[in-house]
Amino acid sequence: TSSHVQSDAFNIFSCQLCDLRSPYSYYGQKPPNTRAIVLLEECFVTKDPFSPDREKFLILGSECSLCRKRVCVGSDCSLFYTKRFCMECVNKHLNQFPHQIQAELAKKKPPRDPKSVQR
């Protein structure tokens, strides 16, 4: 599928896995007012609405380094380990991830889904 967000015109980020939608104000690695901070991937960024300080940023998501899907940073949709991986790709290549991550994912997965608990 084409990995483009349909509502680009309004600067809306939407996660292709969980459909979380939110407007973003910046896309790239150096959001404004971040000074010494650099992002290690191209991210969809907005102002952090939960911070009292108006200059704080919030990363919404980025593209999966493998399949190029746009995914949010929520732990159900993606993880970052030197690069961004969507959960689908993570599950596909689970074995290449360190056991710490594997253990963590196993713990988090709902027990109802026996397939994902399997090592």
Add this chain to the structure above:
Amino acid sequence: MDSDDNRNWDWDSSNCRAQLDEVFFRRHDYIQAGSPEHREFWAFFDRFQSFKMKRDMSGLATSRDEMSREDRRRKISSETVDLGLPKEYDARYRINLSVCTRDVEERLGVSKHASRHRSSGPGNQEISDCRVALLHFLDFTQRQSFIKLAKLRRDQKNLPIFQYRDKIVDLIRLHPVVVVAGDTGCGKSTQVPQYLLSAGFSHIACTQPRRIACISLAKRVSFESLNQFGSKVGHQIRFETTRTKATKLLFLTEGLLLRQIQHDRTLAQYQVVIVDEVHERHLHCDFLLGVLRTLVAERPDLRLILMSATINIKLFSDYFRSAPVLQVPGRLFPIQVTYQPIPPEEQASRSEKMDPRPYLRILQGIDQRYPPEERGDLLIFLSGLAEISTIQEACQIYATHTRRWIVLPLHSTLSLAQQDKVFDISPTGVRKCIISTNIAETSVTIDGVRFVVDSGKVKEMSFDPKAKMQRLQEFWISRASSEQRKGRAGRTGPGVCYRLYAESDYDAFAPYPVPEIHRVSLDSLILQMKSMDLGDPLSFVFIDPPPAASIQTAITYLKEQGALDRRGELTSIGSLLAQLPVDVVIGKMLVLGSLFNLVESVLTVAAALSVQSPFLRSSQHNPDCATARQSLHSNQGDPFTLLNTFNAWVEIKGERGGGSRKWCRRRGLEEQRLYEMVNLRRQFKDLLKDHGLLESNFSTSSDGDRGQRRERLTERKKLHQMKRDHEQHESTKRKVLKMNEGQDEFSSGSDTEKTGRGKKDKKGSGSNVDIQEVKFKLRHNMSELQDAVSVSQDLSSRQQALLKLLLCRGLYPQMALPDEHNTSRKDSDQVFHTKNKQGVVMHPTSVFATDPEVLLVPEEESRDTEANKRESSRHQLLAFVTLLETNRPYLTNCVRVPALQTLLLVANTIDSNADCTRLVVDGWLELELRNPEEALKVLSSALTLRAEWERLLLAQLDHNTSRGESTQGVSRKTTEKLSEGLVRYLMYTEVIYSLRRITALQMQNLYIGPQTESGLSNLKSPGLGSLSPGTEAKPDPIKGGLQVTSFFTYNCLADSRDLYSECLRTFWACPNCDLYMPLTPLERMQHETSCRPAGEQQQEAEPESGQKSSSGMSSLSRVYHCDICNKDLTLTSTEILKHKRQHMYSANN
């Protein structure tokens, strides 16, 4: 080895941390030293370090890591894609951020090399440790915020209305009017505006019946749409607005939108108008719908959305030509309903207190049936305050005994702090028992309620148009209210609702509550309709038209108040009153006050009378409060007590700032009300300035030097920051209740206990900012306010007299007469009479309830002539703000005034007999003066003063309507002269008179009735008659006699005493001119009104006010045909008399 180098590096030392701050948290960095995030970071750092320490010690991590590497290497070979992941796991790889500080490090000379030479200062290791911690901290904060965002989005999606999102937008695109009906919890109020915003609509107005909802919704929607600090979502209420040019969605009150329509008739500023909570049927809302209904036809591009609970939806749809309705299910959990009618033996009769047993049984039942660890609070709906305190008392005893309940009252006269307690959490195993009026039915929503007890009763204010009286009466609620109350049990989980009435009662309830428009006085509504030019109020298409009688009463009242003329058209004062968002009465005071030099006091009193009383009822019986309040009391009347209180408060605020809170507490004052007063006062002042009734502030230009200005600016900046901080932390304010929480009420006011509580709060919430104090400082200029207050402080007795007169003229005809037998009654049994209602009593909160002696006619000065005719020169009346009937009719907010003087200066109609010794005022009060000479003098002085007052008032109002032209307002000198005259009249008129009500029987034969032409001939002698320039005196067609001015009818009283005194001429010498001739009483009055002392007349002719005075002169003079000279002469009345005198003398010669 590294550790050797940094022997004296100490992570706990603030000095060491400060050095790292130099690297990571500089002034321009993302996180700055000293900021809250910076503090959070170091707290995080400590946790992070100790976590690392623990992990390192366990040593397990590394060995496992080895294994996994082996493991992985084996597996990769079998796969197709190599992800190129690092061989060794490091948590740092999971963070998608990095921090570059190399520049600073280099500058500081921090490197492996340098660190050896430096005895202290961060080495590479320290820098790196700190960097890693910072990365984790940033990642942690990102995660925290994202979790919040995800939850927010999830919650939005879970709202019942979410599924209708597209449907709603489609409907709105297609139809000019759409009704969205959904029950509590469906999310319509927060979501529909957002759906519209994201569908590309802008300029959206969303009205709310309550101010508080405007603020909280704007905040919520702004938060949900993630531009909390942007300005796209704003609110606008009476005193504050966050609206900017960029605002796309504005939450505002219904009343405010109506005011906007006054200035912007087609609401061109909006593309979409959402009217929320239409089912609540508030007066403003019903009216707004009527106005919008016509507007929709005029503006096809306007979109109108009505949002309602699922109550009576058809009514709204039909009103807008079958507008489409979208019905959204609410989100309520199942609620089990139990009908438990109160057995007859437990039903209270009218006079008795309520029997608490049915309520106690329910508390017991809950304790028996539901284990205490199952959470869920109880909400009891009762009709009023007395009922609440009865049940509260009984429940408190039970609660103290079982220790399983915290009993909390909830009603609007509680202090806000006490109201807020219902939102606090009870300790585990303890339930809240909230005893509330119907305030918790719609206005206040409390989560966590599982049990509802519904008494089925409500006390509602209704308006009795006949007596012009507010009445607070108990009614059965409607089925709609009953369902609403029930629904309060099912917001957070399944619930139970106990109805203390039978199912058959329920079935007999009215389907819906009576809309406000059918219950209240329509004065302000009709005035507003008139000013919006909406035609005859009787033919306006309301959604549910009010009774015609009620509209008629309002029109009559507005005429009485001078806001409408005889034909029902808006007068100039009326159009001004329509602009003021207050009661007609209060508005009138403001306009009158602006004329005189008393504006500061009038502003305060008007504001004080427009808000709830700051005196807390609960502290009324507290002796400490009573003592502390003593100095604030004024035996002139309640408005003066309020004035004193406000002035004292401002003084305290000037001295102690936030310390005023304690000052208020000690006196049993709700400070919130004082803040409201100061805001309202400011608004009134601005309005008067806007309308040219008050000189624009002379000191608005920023005074003070640049340094002072900068100081103020930094101060303001700080205050703004405090306000923002407060808003940020507001949501996390919930406290856990103490077991004895509810008991405060019985011992309230005890200062020590409360300050103790205050201290606890301070510790608990970290920064205990008094947000009201902050807002106050932001909004008001303290020194300006102090100036204003000092002007109105310690009013001289003359100023006091004048202020009373202004209040009276505003309040008129709301006057009460003390009963003649009050002298022999107990303090608490003092009785008063108004024109339409007899036997009313003083409200216990009034100063006159505690100090009624000041109302009595001094014994030694009064003389009883006949049975009930007490003569004195000191009779007093009370002007009051409201007549309120609860269990008895009460007068509230009273001020005492000298009877005769005040009546003659403000009454709407004054009727006299031939020699003016008998006066009837507004057909209900009779004054008999002993001395005809005095009577004539007192009456003609009043006429003169009133004519002048009216003239100045009109000049002032004309000045404001025809601004731009070079018309000058009323000069200070003229108003000062008038106020001097009024004061002298009020204070130094010493005439002996009797004062009594006219009986119904007397009323029947009060007037002579219409007379034949011939009988009037002697009254129509040329040159006489008119006391108000420009209008000819005419015989009154109903009462008889001669209508001399709009309010004074001469010689219309049927008087057996003297049939001929009207034409009896007695010699009289004018003190102002050299006139000396026999005159009838009317001729004499006539002369007195137009003849001024010589000095005054000269001044009028002075060129500085030449233009005005000449026009004034010309309006006084008229064409007079002299039969003797047979010539038409243009003369003033005085000149006519002089002219006639010439002929008399020449005839005598």
